Amino acid sequence: MLDPGDITNEELERVGREAEQTIKRIAGLQERLAAIRGTGSGADGRIVVNADPSGRIDSIDLHPRVMRLASAELSEELLRAVNAAQDDCARQTSALMAEIGVGSVMDKAVFEKMERHLTDAHTAFLNEIERYGR
Structure with missing residues (x-):
């Protein structure tokens, strides 16, 4: 069993700083995830598609000359560009997750939940420190 009397003020301050740094890193990660934009092209660059962080277009x-394509070819090239934009989003997200050591793609809601949990834990920790200091 942990005895709070065995914990030094320096250890408490260190843990508090580490918790604050973790919360800041998660907030920074959310910002970086929100900034991801995927781009894909088709028809030799005459179709350019952009996707947001969720992969939604x-x-x-469309360059005016792309309208000269047959409808089946236009559909195929448009689909190619859309898929490339979505793949680009997924690639960027995976690269960011790998950079921070997360093996699988996690959505924004998971990060928000993690941030709330860490913020709550940090607040509870600071309250305990204050209580023991009295």
């Missing part, structure tokens, strides 16, 4: 740019 947020813009499609």
Whole structure:
């Protein structure tokens, strides 16, 4: 059993600083995830598709000359560009997760839940430190 009397003030301060740093890293990660934008192209660059961090398409740019393609070819090239944009988002997200040591892709809700949990734990920890200091 842990005896709070055995914990030094320096150890408590160190743990508190580490918890604050972890919370800041998670917030920074959320910002970096939100900034991800995927891009894909088709028809020799005449179709450009952009996707948001969730992989949803947020813009499609069609060069006027792309309208000269047959409808089946246009569909195929558009689909190729959409898939490339979504794949680009997934690749960037996976690379970011690997950079921080997370093996699988986690969505924003998971990070928000982790951040809330760490913030709550940090607050409870600071309250305990204050209580023992009285």
